[in-house]
Amino acid sequence: MRLHRATRDRLVWAGVATLTEKGFSAVGLEEIAQAAGIPKGSFHSYFESKEALGRALIEAYADYFARKLDRWFEDDSHTPLARLDAFVADAKAGMARHGFRRGCLVGNLGQEMGTLPEGYRDLLSRVFADWQARTARCLAAAHAAGEIATQDFEDAAAFFWIGWEGAVLRAKLERRADPLDTFARGFLATLRR
Amino acid sequence: MRLHRATRDRLVWAGVATLTEKGFSAVGLEEIAQAAGIPKGSFHSYFESKEALGRALIEAYADYFARKLDRWFEDDSHTPLARLDAFVADAKAGMARHGFRRGCLVGNLGQEMGTLPEGYRDLLSRVFADWQARTARCLAAAHAAGEIATQDFEDAAAFFWIGWEGAVLRAKLERRADPLDTFARGFLATLRR
Numbered sequence: 211m212r213l214h215r216a217t218r219d220r221l222v223w224a225g226v227a228t229l230t231e232k233g234f235s236a237v238g239l240e241e242i243a244q245a246a247g248i249p250k251g252s253f254h255s256y257f258e259s260k261e262a263l264g265r266a267l268i269e270a271y272a273d274y275f276a277r278k279l280d281r282w283f284e285d286d287s288h289t290p291l292a293r294l295d296a297f298v299a300d301a302k303a304g305m306a307r308h309g310f311r312r313g314c315l316v317g318n319l320g321q322e323m324g325t326l327p328e329g330y331r332d333l334l335s336r337v338f339a340d341w342q343a344r345t346a347r348c349l350a351a352a353h354a355a356g357e358i359a360t361q362d363f364e365d366a367a368a369f370f371w372i373g374w375e376g377a378v379l380r381a382k383l384e385r386r387a388d389p390l391d392t393f394a395r396g397f398l399a400t401l402r403r
Numbered sequence: 404m405r406l407h408r409a410t411r412d413r414l415v416w417a418g419v420a421t422l423t424e425k426g427f428s429a430v431g432l433e434e435i436a437q438a439a440g441i442p443k444g445s446f447h448s449y450f451e452s453k454e455a456l457g458r459a460l461i462e463a464y465a466d467y468f469a470r471k472l473d474r475w476f477e478d479d480s481h482t483p484l485a486r487l488d489a490f491v492a493d494a495k496a497g498m499a500r501h502g503f504r505r506g507c508l509v510g511n512l513g514q515e516m517g518t519l520p521e522g523y524r525d526l527l528s529r530v531f532a533d534w535q536a537r538t539a540r541c542l543a544a545a546h547a548a549g550e551i552a553t554q555d556f557e558d559a560a561a562f563f564w565i566g567w568e569g570a571v572l573r574a575k576l577e578r579r580a581d582p583l584d585t586f587a588r589g590f591l592a593t594l595r596r
Contacts, residue, residue, distance in 0.1 A: 235429035236518040311517055317569075320576040321514040324504055325429040335577055369589040372582050376510075376569025383513040384528055389565050396562040400593045 218256045218266075220246040225267040230312040234264060234322050261327045264319075268330065271315045272337040279341060283348040290352035291398070294345075298394045302387045305378070310385040317375040342367040349401070358401040370397055411449045411459075413439045418460040423505040427457060427515050454520045457512075461523065464508045465530040472534060476541040483545035484591070487538075491587045495580045498571070503578040510568040535560040542594070551594040563590055 224246035228237050239260055243250040257263040282297040283290075305312065316337050323331055346367035352358045360366050373393050380389035417439035421430050432453055436443040450456040475490040476483075498505065509530050516524055539560035545551045553559050566586050573582035 231517045233426070233428060233515055233518065235426060236515070313514070317572065318514060321506070321511060321572050322426055322429070323576050324424045325426065331576065331578075338573070338576075365585065365589075368582075368585050372569045372573050372586050373566030373589075374569065375572055376565045376567065379510065379514050379568055379572070380531070380565050383516050383524065383531075385524075389561075392558065392561050393565050396558075396566075396593055400589055 214256070217246070217248060221248065221253070221256050221263065222267045222270045225263055226271050226315055227312070229264075229267065230271075230315045230318060231308075233318050235325050239263075261329075264327070264330065265333065268315070268319065268333050268337065272340065275316075275337075276340060276344065279344045283344055289357060290348050290355055291357040291401075293348055294352070294398070295394075298390065301378075302390050305381055305390070306387060310382055310387075313378045313382045314375060317378055320375070321379070338371055342371050345370055352401070360401045366401060369400070373397065407449070410439070410441060414441065414446070414449055414456065415460045415463045418456055419464050419508055420505070422457075422460065423464075423508045423511060424501075426511050428518050432456075454522075457520070457523065458526065461508070461512065461526050461530065465533065468509075468530075469533060469537065472537045476537055482550060483541050483548055484550040484594075486541055487545070487591075488587075491583065494571075495583050498574055498583070499580060503575055503580075506571045506575045507568060510571055513568070514572070531564055535564050538563055545594070553594045559594060562593070566590065 221242065225242045228242055228245055239253050240250045242263070243253050248256075257266065278300075279297065282293050282300065285293050285296070288296060316334055319326060319330060320334050320338075323334070342364070346363040349358065349360065349363040349366050353361060353363070374397075377389045377393035381387060414435065418435045421435055421438055432446050433443045435456070436446050441449075450459065471493075472490065475493065476486050478486055478489070481489060509527055512519060512523060513527050513531075516527070535557070539556040542551065542553065542556040542559050546554060546556070567590075570582045570586035574580060
């Protein structure tokens with residue numbers, strides 16, 4: 211059973227890596243199974259369908275990313291605004307490490323929603339809502355610390371995630387960090403107004 | 404010859420509509436030919452390959468969209484900032500008309516770049532650079548008219564297009580205009596600072 215679980219996890223993370231780079235439609239089960247090092251024929255011992263795998267990997271990625279946000283946004287050794295900067299710097303380093311080939315799984319799938327199982331729509335929207343709530347808490351802390359003037363934290367966090375996904379898309383297209391910098395700089399300027 | 408040209412154009416626009424909704428990887432030549440009302444077998448009288456069709460439709464869409472931007476951004480009956488508002492309102496109405504199923508062809512393909520012909524990368528980046536330049540001219544006019552404080556028009560236009568593509572993606576995911584409004588409102592606030 212433990213081995214089954216470990217192999218299932220390997221499939222999920224191989225799926226995350228492959229889909230983050232190439233999207234859902236362009237990738238077949240064979241490619242994911244191969245990346246996970248399991249025979250394609252045994253895929254269905256782990257997941258009923260590509261749709262079920264997709265759902266599992268959205269959940270795994272959302273959870274991984276929420277923990278990452280908490281690590282940055284709850285780091286008391288930095289001021290709240292410096293935590294946001296640290297998150298941006300980490301995301302830049304992460305994209306650079308993969309040659310700007312990988313974006314954000316949730317942004318990728320959001321873009322592809324027109325051809326995805328309809329049930330993913332709510333799932334993906336709720337992931338963004340969760341990331342926004344975590345970001346809003348960090349912005350509230352920045353306000354409490356006197357770092358920013360903005361008081362509508364929910365709106366500012368929504369603005370951040372809307373634009374940030376655009377920046378990730380563009381960084382991937384241009385294979386460079388400039389769009390991430392341009393967006394982050396502009397966003398921080400809006401907070402200080 | 405004129406008929407050939409007309410059929411070719413029909414293929415291009417059928418491709419734009421289909422790919423704007425579903426992306427490049429998920430769509431086959433058969434679906435595009437069918438949407439254009441031509442037999443799949445005759446596709447190759449018009450285009451050498453799916454790659455060649457993709458190139459033609461990126462160019463057609465870029466050109467169509469540049470003319471649309473000019474129509475809004477050079478409309479002297481509105482102040483420069485009101486022109487930007489009018490563009491946003493038009494884009495919202497356009498997305499609503501298609502039930503928020505269609506996004507931006509260039510944004511969609513940008514997101515998919517990991518699996519597209521490498522030659523598209525430059526093409527797509529240049530389209531964004533062109534739209535940005537048109538937007539920067541409108542912002543320069545807004546500054547000249549005393550409507551905005553920002554003087555770095557290039558940077559502000561880059562910020563707009565980075566974030567706007569994120570907003571289009573999110574509006575498509577959530578099937579509503581709110582992300583477009585949230586982003587446009589935040590962007591206009593940065594200009595006034």
